[in-house]
Amino acid sequence: MATITDVAHRANVSKNTVSRYLNNRGYISKETRGKIQDAIDSLHYQPNQIARSLYNNKTNIVGLVIPDVIQPFFATMTSKIEDQLAAHDYRMILCNTMHSSEKEKKCISMLTANKVDGIIIGSHSIDINYKNIEAPIVALDRDLADTIPVVNANHTQGGILASEAVIGHGCKNVAQIIGNTKVRSPSIQRHRVFAEQMRAHGIKCSTFELKLNQFEFSTYLGMADHFFASNPGIDGIFASDLVILAFQRTALEHGVKVPDDLFMCGYDGSFVYQTGYPPFPTIIQPFDQLAKTLVDVLIKRMNHDSDVRLTYTLPVRMSDGHETDNFDPDLEPTLMPLFPDCGTAN
């Protein structure tokens, strides 16, 4: 493996000059820069990033701490955050906490031991003191501490849009299913607003709180089955998309007319809301904008830029479930006239 000495030798400059080139320090003539880069390329020289991290006190690594990347909201955010970080030349360590405060503590401890430049936290454990963490932090939809910026969708707007959909359909007796309130999140606001709207319009509204650690979609199906048996007479449901899909499937299995007799309104808007039929309206979180804002704010924090607010609230929008992208003929699947190696077609 090539070393910095090999590069210096090939480019006919000193090791110090190569080091300055790699770390972008001091003046180096264009000609010399060219010679060094040529030497790097031809030798396939790989700087030792660890040594550089130690030297520069900067790792170019950011941690992302979330409950579980299987959940479509977090899968989508992870993908878009990774993309934004990569565009700024940061790499991303992913930690799934599974709502375990032990696991979360261990993650955070490891991230700080590895001197990551910053951490985006979308998880929350009540027995962690986030102020004590020795790294710049930005929160995704979690209230961690009053000094940590939080980026989230406009859940007030979301609650109003959901209630308008339910009222517009003519529901009289609705249920909303909320995440466990041990997790302190701004998203509770959408359910508070929804409950207020229902009360203001004389619509009965029952609020159900999910137990923690419910990740498996199949447990949502079992829960939905039991729910319908215990709560006849519900004619509308407001919940996250995954919960809605479970409730919709279960309702259809029981021969319930959806949406006529049971109206569903979802929340999140990751791809998964489009898998159900019949389509249901959902409040779409601004995934791209959330990711961009999270990374922009974190970079400011990492650069000690004081032009940082404590809350960033981004607009949501409603989809009636019938949207599909205009079909792009370039994406049409091609027909393979024969399957490779399979001889003649039938």
Added chain:
Amino acid sequence: MATITDVAHRANVSKNTVSRYLNNRGYISKETRGKIQDAIDSLHYQPNQIARSLYNNKTNIVGLVIPDVIQPFFATMTSKIEDQLAAHDYRMILCNTMHSSEKEKKCISMLTANKVDGIIIGSHSIDINYKNIEAPIVALDRDLADTIPVVNANHTQGGILASEAVIGHGCKNVAQIIGNTKVRSPSIQRHRVFAEQMRAHGIKCSTFELKLNQFEFSTYLGMADHFFASNPGIDGIFASDLVILAFQRTALEHGVKVPDDLFMCGYDGSFVYQTGYPPFPTIIQPFDQLAKTLVDVLIKRMNHDSDVRLTYTLPVRMSDGHETDNFDPDLEPTLMPLFPDCGTAN
């Protein structure tokens, strides 16, 4: 922030003894170990992992390179791989390549610069020479090089199970939709076997190849719409779960009787296959076993253990789509008698 000197002082031992304790080197009495750990805990001492990585030539970080974590197969694998790695005290850098060889090259280059201990690769670009990568590698369902172990589901078994389902239903004219064949993956085998079975049973089988870069579920919906218009007469479809969900939703929108007139068989078995109604049979990949095997094999490689095969093929199973976990009453959502702060209920 506490230093190793502070710990030594608090524990009344030398810095060298603390260093040996942290790196598990040499004999230290139980009493002394206790004093050191107490000092570490009370001072909240955080070893500098970067310095240790440089010293030990080991980072305890593994890279995971995949096309896109939004895709449920990869979200599920990412979650389970992270869990397995964490159990072995490894952290995971996640890279989404989006099927871009530029992005993949950049990822891999960064991972080796950061001296990750190993890399799990579930992506594939034809213009990368994987043999040249200076790190232990294990492949997830990709044929990267003849010296790189690959772990995948038993796609031959999968193809046979799918064909049995289709034959059992009485289909006469089926379509199978496959991933882009530029991506060299053992999973092509399930489609080869399926095509052979169809031919052997006198069932017409047309194979359609997806274009690359089709991540958006909404493009699958548009594609399905166009597909049905161009291919009337198809009475069975075999594809991955996500594609099946798109085709099923589109078929239902067109009033097609599913599964009576159009039978669907899926592949993968992540949670998403359960969101559709009516339920469809799917071949379930052994996610837990895949993740455990990938990590076990990678650890062997990282430890220069030669007891490593080049292929690990793990059994799949069929689900008819009607499975749900037995409902656990502990997971029943609780009813909140009032929504907090909302005054009296209706």
